[in-house]
Amino acid sequence: MTATVFRTRGLTRIYDTGKVQVRALDGVDLDLFESEFTVLLGPSGSGKSTLLNILGGLDRPSSGTVMFRDIDLTRLDDTQLTAYRRDHVGFVFQFYNLVASLTARENVQLVTDVARDPMPPEDALRLVGLEARLDHFPAELSGGEQQRVAIARAIAKRPDVLLCDEPTGALDSKTGVQVLEALHMVNMQLGTATIVITHNAAIRRMAHRVVRFQDGRVLSVETNDHRIAPQEIAW
């Protein structure tokens, strides 16, 4: 049996907006596993991003526990949480947040220059299929290529987990599939536990495990017996 990378118990996040309290997460018990590719599905507002932000140490729960391996993230102070993010977590968001005045290689270098055990930026860009675009600026790259630079930037520090919030949300099917191929390669070659939020149900078919959310709770967890290749996915 594969070891768990994340274990949440009774995870609850309440946003207090003054007039109303929103239970974004409402007692989530969830195990996610080392090296697995997990897809999080669910309607808008069901709590997916809130969960991802807590797993990534960007936010804290109101109650409950979240273990990363044998570390209880809820017990870390702010400095320790920052160190956890820096050493263990790669993030990919819907919008790429690349520095426009830097090339693809230089955007990745921003991270590798300060990481503890980085891979060369060229290796990270090769892994996502961009070896021919090293010296291109973001404006010279397609949306899918820019997202792949963002993935290279996220994985160049060799994180243990890669957390992706709608990574194909801004992309059409053809370029979106290239981004999924890049995530698949990272997961296969580096064994990085990869957790992907998507509204696109077609993507669930490439996952090891699919978690469905509703109203801040886990509705179901399914394991895919037959995964399909990213190239077979279309939307």
Ligand SMILES: Nc1ncnc2c1ncn2[C@@H]1O[C@H](COP(=O)(O)OP(=O)(O)OP(=O)(O)O)[C@@H](O)[C@H]1O
């Ligand atoms: N900073 C905040 N302040 C108040 N309420 C918030 C805040 N962030 C999220 N929420 C609320 O918490 C609930 C869960 O939001 P969350 O973003 O986690 O959902 P989601 O499933 O990721 O949605 P989407 O698919 O639209 O991104 C929603 O009702 C949302 O309005």
